[in-house]
Amino acid sequence: MARITIEDCLKKVENRFILVNMVSKRVRQIREGSDYLVSSPKNEDIVVSLREIAAGKVVSQKTDLQEE
Numbered sequence: 001m002a003r004i005t006i007e008d009c010l011k012k013v014e015n016r017f018i019l020v021n022m023v024s025k026r027v028r029q030i031r032e033g034s035d036y037l038v039s040s041p042k043n044e045d046i047v048v049s050l051r052e053i054a055a056g057k058v059v060s061q062k063t064d065l066q067e068e
Helices: 006-009 016-029 047-054
Strands: none
Touching: 006 016, 006 047, 016 047
């Protein structure tokens, strides 16, 4: 499988700060037992999270703070 880049994920997310927040939350979910949303054998949880975001399987929800 091709290497995942931050630029791939930024096509789906507004900025790097939101991306970091999304990845950290998703890694936490995976480590607490959530199933993978994409097939990615032999990868670390953070790489799986990035692949899920790049694939559009994980999306950001707008909050009041993001709208300001």
